Amino acid sequence: MSVKQRLDDDVKAAMRAREKERLVTLRLITAAIKQREIDERIVLDDAQVLAVLDKMVKQRRESISHFDAANRHDLADKERFELGLLQGYMPAALEVAEIDRLVAGAIAATGASGVRDMGRVMAHLKPQVQGRADMAELSQRVKALLGG
Incomplete structure (x- = not known):
């Protein structure tokens, strides 16, 4: 079952x-997906839906840290609820060893030899790890392995 279909079924439930x-959050998610479909005039596949969800997860994490810093625990709790719901639709996170294996494979596949080749390596990795790894951490790992 596709992620969009799961979302639609969960909205009905x-x-x-x-x-x-839960309904408000699910409608927020479906609205973000439909907005992207309308903006780009396409029907999103699962990988693109996961990219939208990944962006929403990142926004929630940033909001939680800001709300906690401002002692707005009521808003932080709301964001935590939304984050938990969003993470339910994301694929399982990759283990550190698996990430290292993928990075090494991407470096070999792209023939990267230094930090200047980091963009090619990241472009190669992004479809494989979308929604399953934090891209900022992945970027740091690639940079370290490329000697940066």
Whole structure:
């Protein structure tokens, strides 16, 4: 079952169960997906839907840190709820050893020899790790292996 279909089924289930908070968050997710589809005039596949969800997860994490710093625990709790729901649709996170193996394979596949080749390596890795690894951490790992 595709991620979009799972979302649609979960929206219907939340409506039937009268789970207001969950329904609001699920509608927010589907609205973000539909907005991207309308903007780009395409139908998103699972990889593109995961990219939208990944962006939303990153936004929630940043918001939580800002709200906690400002002692707005009520808003941080709301963001944590949304983050938990979003993570339920994301694939399982990669282990550190698996990430290292993928990075080494990407460096070999692209023939990268230094930090200037980092863009090619990241472009090669992105489809493989989308939604399963933090891209900032992955970037640091690639840079370290390339000697940067």
